[in-house]
Amino acid sequence: MRGLYFEEFEVGKHYKHAMTRTVTEMDNVMFTSLTMNIQPLHLDEEFCKGTIHGQRVFNSLFTVALIGAFHVPELTMGTTLGNLGYDEIRFPHPVFHGDTLRAETTILDKRESKSRDDSGIVWFEHRGYNQKDELVCLLKRVGLMAKMPAELKEGA
Known part of the structure; x- marks a missing residue:
């Protein structure tokens, strides 16, 4: 299984990824602890009872990592050369223990690399939803995406 090469991305194409994942308390506690984020909003149930959410909220960086990974098998497995940056990250709705998340991706734009002849640049928008179809x-x-190797172009 491989992802798409630069030439195969179509601007405007929308993907609904088949993979889903129910996030657990263990995911949240482990990620939060590994990243040394001691925010009680993620770890302290008693503290959270007094917040606007009334319960622990998932670490938002875990949510970014998970939503940003759902596309990998379908779009970038073995064909990405790396992230160049994140232009925007938003969390319209919190994620809680037990939520089941899914993702969709839209290709916003693409262009040839100006400094490398073996790659191009692709702009992605990833959207994550919970089991209630709320945007989270x-x-x-x-x-930075690899261009198709010559041997594949010749075989096409």
Whole structure:
């Protein structure tokens, strides 16, 4: 299984990724602890009872990582050369323990690299939804994508 090469991306194309994932308390506690984020909003149930959410909220950086990964098998597996940046990250709705997340991706734009002849730049918009179809994460990122190798072009 491989992702798409630069030439295969179509601006405006929309993908609904098949993978879903129910996020657990263990995911949240482990990620928050590994990243040394001691925010009680993620770790302290008693503290959170007094907040606007009334319960622990998932670490938003875990949400970015998960929503930003759902596309990998379908779009970028083995064909990405790296992230160039994130243009926008938003969290319109919180994620809680037990939510089941899914993602969709739209290709916003693409262009040839100006400094490398083996790659191009692609702009992605990833949207994450929970089981209620509430938007929980929107991220726009820029990726450096490999161009199709000559041997594949010749075989096509």
